[in-house]
Amino acid sequence: MNIDNIKKQFPIFNYKIKNNDLVYLDSANSSQKPQVVVDRIYNFYTKEFANVGRSVHYLAVAATNLYENTRLLVQKYINAKDPNEIVFTKGATEAINLVANTFGQKFLKEGDEILLTELEHHSNYVPWHYLRKIKGIKIKFAEINADGEITIESIEKNITLKTKMIAITHVSNVTGAILPIKEITKLAHKKNIPILIDGCQGAPHLKLDMQDIDCDFYAISCHKMYGPTGLGILYSKKKWLDILPPYQGGGGMIKEVKKEGIIFGDLPNKYEAGTMATAQVIAFGESIKFLNQIGIENIEKYEKKLIMYGEEVLRKNNSVELIGNPKNRGSVLAFTLDGIHAHDIATILDEDGVAIRAGHHCCQILHDKLGLPATARASLGVYNTKDDIDKLNMSINKCKKIFDR
Amino acid sequence: MNLKELYQEIILDHGKNPRNLKKPDNFNKDAKGHNPLCGDKVHVFLKIDENKKISDIAFEGSGCAISMASASIMTGLMKEKKESEVKELIIDFLEMIKKNTELHSKNLKENEKTKLMSLSGVKQYPMRVKCATLAWHTLTSAINNSQIEINSESID
Numbered sequence: 001m002n003i004d005n006i007k008k009q010f011p012i013f014n015y016k017i018k019n020n021d022l023v024y025l026d027s028a029n030s031s032q033k034p035q036v037v038v039d040r041i042y043n044f045y046t047k048e049f050a051n052v053g054r055s056v057h058y059l060a061v062a063a064t065n066l067y068e069n070t071r072l073l074v075q076k077y078i079n080a081k082d083p084n085e086i087v088f089t090k091g092a093t094e095a096i097n098l099v100a101n102t103f104g105q106k107f108l109k110e111g112d113e114i115l116l117t118e119l120e121h122h123s124n125y126v127p128w129h130y131l132r133k134i135k136g137i138k139i140k141f142a143e144i145n146a147d148g149e150i151t152i153e154s155i156e157k158n159i160t161l162k163t164k165m166i167a168i169t170h171v172s173n174v175t176g177a178i179l180p181i182k183e184i185t186k187l188a189h190k191k192n193i194p195i196l197i198d199g200c201q202g203a204p205h206l207k208l209d210m211q212d213i214d215c216d217f218y219a220i221s222c223h224k225m226y227g228p229t230g231l232g233i234l235y236s237k238k239k240w241l242d243i244l245p246p247y248q249g250g251g252g253m254i255k256e257v258k259k260e261g262i263i264f265g266d267l268p269n270k271y272e273a274g275t276m277a278t279a280q281v282i283a284f285g286e287s288i289k290f291l292n293q294i295g296i297e298n299i300e301k302y303e304k305k306l307i308m309y310g311e312e313v314l315r316k317n318n319s320v321e322l323i324g325n326p327k328n329r330g331s332v333l334a335f336t337l338d339g340i341h342a343h344d345i346a347t348i349l350d351e352d353g354v355a356i357r358a359g360h361h362c363c364q365i366l367h368d369k370l371g372l373p374a375t376a377r378a379s380l381g382v383y384n385t386k387d388d389i390d391k392l393n394m395s396i397n398k399c400k401k402i403f404d405r
Numbered sequence: 406m407n408l409k410e411l412y413q414e415i416i417l418d419h420g421k422n423p424r425n426l427k428k429p430d431n432f433n434k435d436a437k438g439h440n441p442l443c444g445d446k447v448h449v450f451l452k453i454d455e456n457k458k459i460s461d462i463a464f465e466g467s468g469c470a471i472s473m474a475s476a477s478i479m480t481g482l483m484k485e486k487k488e489s490e491v492k493e494l495i496i497d498f499l500e501m502i503k504k505n506t507e508l509h510s511k512n513l514k515e516n517e518k519t520k521l522m523s524l525s526g527v528k529q530y531p532m533r534v535k536c537a538t539l540a541w542h543t544l545t546s547a548i549n550n551s552q553i554e555i556n557s558e559s560i561d
Contacts, residue, residue, distance in 0.1 A: 005414075185557060343443045343467035344412075351408040359443050372469065373444020402412050403421070403470070 001298045007288070007383045009034040024241035028173050028201055028332050028379030029357050030223050033291050037227060037302075040283040052271070052278055052309040053252055067278060070285035071268070077288050077296075078140075078218070078300065079209040080235055084267035087241070088281055091125040092200050092221035095234035096167070099196055099217050100127035100246040103165065106368045111138035113162045115193075117142040117150045117179075118369050119126045119172040122362040124198040125221075127168065138162075141365065148175025148324025148398070154398065155184050166195045170202030170218075173362050174322025174375065176208070176307070176332035185215045202225055205303055205331050208294045210235055220332025226382070227278035227287035234271070241267050243353055245350060248273040295381065303331045303380050319400050321376050334361070337396060340403050344376040348399045354392055409506060411533075412470065415519075420470030423477035423502050425463040432461065438543030438555035440535055444494035445472040445557070449480075449543045457488040476540035484494050485513075488548060494556075495541050501525060501535055 007013055010032045013022055044066075050059035052067045068083075075083045089095045106334060112127045119142045131137045141165075142154040151370075155166065164190045171178050181197050188195040197216035202208065204225040210218060218239070222231040246253060246264055250273035255263040263272050291299070310333050314320045321333040335344055346358035359376045360367045367373065378392055422460070432450040439446050445468030452461035463482045479498075483491050492511050497510045498521060506525075524551055527537045535557040542555045 341443070343469045343536065344471070347533060348408060349412070360441075364441075367444070370470065373446075403417060404406075405418070 001265075001294060001302055002010065003302075003385055005386075006294065009036070009037050010383055011038065013383065017350070017353050017355075023354040023391045024351070024381065025037075025354045025378040025384065025388060025392060026357050027204070027224065027275070027381030027384075028361075028377065030229070031204060031381045032383065033227055033228070034287070036286040036290060037283045039277050040286045041228060043133070044279045044282050049279075051275055057323055063278065066282045067276075070281045070288070073285050073288040074233060077208070077292070077307070078102075078203075078220075079211050079234060080240050081211055084234055085238050085241065087236065087268055087310070088269040088276055089232040089234055089271075090230055090277065091223075091232035092198065092219040093127075095217075095232045096124055096196065097127040098234055098247045099219075099236070099244075100167075102110060102247050103194075103240075104128075104131040104135055104137070105245055106243070108135045108137050108164055111162060112137045112164045113140055113160060114138070115140050115142060115155065115158050115163050115166045115202075117155075118142035118144050118147075118366055119150060119167065119169050119175065119177065119179075119218055119363070120167075120365065121173060121198060122198075122364070124167055124169060124196075125365065128164075128359065131199070137164075142168075144175070144177075144244075144369065144402050146365070147177070147326055148172065149177040150179050152183050153185060154309060156187060159193070160168040163191070163193050165325045166193055167198070168195070169198045169200075170325070171205070171330035171332070172326075172332045172363075172366075173324055174361050174377065174388060176329040176334070177326035178328040178330050181215065182213050183214055185258060187395075189214070193306045203330065206289050206300055216240060222280070222284050222287065223238075223262055225284075226290055227284040228277075230277045232365055238267070246270050248338065250274040250339055251348065252276075255384050303384075304329075306380055306384060306386065307331050307333065308379075309386055313393050317396060320396060321372065323372075332377065333379070334375045334377040336372065336375055337399060338403075340399060342376040344403075345376045345396070345399055347394045349392070350401060352391065352395045352398070353356050356392070411530065412457050413523055413526070415523040416470060416474040416526075419474035420479040423464075423473045425477065425480035426465065427463050427549060428465055429463045432463075434547045434550055436543050436546035436549055436551070436555065438539045438546070438557070439473070440468070440539055440557035442558060443469060443536070443537060445469060445539055447472065447476050447540050447543050449476075449540065449547045451544075451547050453488060453548075457507075459483050459486055459488065459491060464540065468539075469533075471524070471533055471536040472539055475524055475537045478524065479540050479544065481505070485542070491544070492546065493558065495545055498541055499538060502527060504528075 050063045052064040192217040200221040203261040216233040220233040253273040319338040342358035433443035434451040
C-alpha cells in the first residue's frame with residue numbers, strides 16, 4: 001500500500017489551505033474525495049445525464065444501468081445476499097429514520113422498549129425519540145465502561161421482554177471503541193430481537209460482511225466513504241423490507257395508482273420515492289472501486305497501525321488526555337488538553353493547516369456522561385500518514401505554549 | 406489578522422483568570438446563556454439601583470477562552486454605567502464584532518475601548534463569533550428581565 005500514490009488521487013492535497021499543506025484529520029466527519037469520484041459526477045452531468053427508471057430513451061436506460069450497477073457493487077462490497085437489500089437514502093440519518101419510522105409504525109406500541117447505547121450519535125437516538133411521543137415507547141441506554149466501551153454484558157443487562165429493537169453504533173465516533181457487533185447480534189437474535197447497526201464509522205474503515213454479522217439493518221454514510229454528500233445506504237434483510245410499510249410516497253415507488261387505492265412497487269423501488277441522488281449514486285460506484293483497488297483489508301491494517309501510533313504519540317504528551325481507552329480502537333482519537341477548551345484548540349490547530357473537529361460530535365449523551373462540554377477529535381482516512389500525527393502533536397504543543405505564556 | 410491577534414495577551418489573561426466570576430449576594434436581575442454546540446455556559450447577575458445604574462455585575466460560567474474573556478471584559482466595563490448606556494454599548498459591541506471596524510460609543514474611555522477592541526479579532530473566525538457574543542446577548546436578556554435563556558444557536 002503506497003500512501004503517496006493514494007494521496008495523489010485526492011486533488012484537495014494539491015492546494016494550500018491558508019498557506020499550509022493540509023493535514024486533514026476530520027474524516028470521521030466527512031472524508032475527502034478522490035479525483036475519480038469528482039470526475040464521475042462531472043462526466044455524468046456532462047455527457048450521460050438522464051433520470052433513471054422512467055423513460056425508455058437511450059440516455060435513460062444507460063443511466064438506469066449505471067445506477068443499478070452501484071447497487072450491485074455495494075451488495076458485493078458488504079456481502080449482502082440480495083441486491084434488493086440495498087436501499088439508497090439521502091444519508092445514514094435517513095436510513096435510520098426509515099427503519100425507526102416504518103418499524104415503529106408497524107410493530108411498536110406503548111411500553112415497548114428500544115435499546116441504544118450511551119455512545120450513539122444523535123442520528124441513532126433522535127429518530128427513536130419521536131416514537132416516544134407518537135407511540136409511548138421507552139428508550140434505554142446501555143452504559144459504557146471506564147474505557148468507553150460497550151460490552152455484551154451491558155447490552156444483556158438492559159434487555160427485557162419488552163425490548164423490540166437494539167440499535168447500536170459499530171464504532172464510536174468519540175471513544176473510538178469498536179463494538180462486538182457480531183456477538184451482540186447473536187445475543188439479540190437469541191432473544192428474538194432485531195438489531196440495527198449505525199455503520200457510519202465502520203463502513204469506511206473495516207471489512208464488512210452482512211451475512212456473517214447477520215444484523216437486520218446496517219446504515220452507511222457515503223460521504224464518509226470517499227463518496228459524494230447527499231447519499232446514504234440502508235442495508236436491510238429482505239424479510240424486513242418485504243413486510244415493513246413504505247417510508248415516503250411518490251413517483252417511482254408505485255405499481256399502480258387509482259383513486260380507490262395504490263399498489264406499491266417491488267423492492268428496491270418501494271423505498272426509493274421520487275428522483276434519487278442519481279449522480280451521487282453513480283459516482284459512489286467509483287468510491288467502491290477505489291476502495292476495492294486498495295483493498296479494505298489493507299486499509300484496515302494500515303489505519304490500525306496509524307491509529308495506534310497516534311495513540312502512542314498523544315499518550316506520551318503529558319498535556320493530552322485521551323477520551324476512552326478501548327482495546328479495539330477504530331480510526332478516532334478524541335482528546336482534551338489541560339484546561340484549554342476544544343474550540344480554542346481547533347482554532348489554533350487550524351492556523352497550521354491541521355483540520356480537526358471540536359465540540360460534542362453530535363454525542364451530547366456521551367459528553368454529559370463524561371462530564372465534558374466538548375472534546376477535540378482527530379480522525380483518520382486512507383490518505384493520512386505518521387507525518388500528519390506528528391504535525392498534530394506539534395500543533396498541540398504550540399497550543400500549550402500560546403496558553404502558557 | 407492572525408492567530409496572535411486573536412489570542413493576544415489581554416484575551417488569554419481574561420480567559421484564564423476571568424474577573425467578576427462569582428454569584429453576587431445581592432442581585433435583582435439575571436439571565437442564563439448557553440451555546441449547545443461547544444458547551445459554553447454563562448449566567449449573568451445584575452444589581453440595578455433606583456437610579457437605573459448598574460451597581461454590581463458578575464457572572465458564573467465555563468467555556469472557551471474567547472467566551473470567558475468576553476464575559477470578563479464585559480462585566481468589568483459595565484459596572485457603574487447607566488442602563489441606557491449599557492444598552493447602547495451592547496449594540497455598539499455587537500456591531501463591531503460582526504461588521505464595523507470601530508466602536509462608536511462616546512462614553513468609553515481609551516483603555517476601555519482597547520479592551521473591547523481586543524475581541525475584534527474573532528471577526529476573522531466566523532465560527533467563533535458566537536463565543537464572543539454569548540455573554541452580551543445574555544446581559545440584554547438580564548436587563549430586559551425577559552426570563553429567556555439565550556441559546557446561541559437561535560441568535561446571531
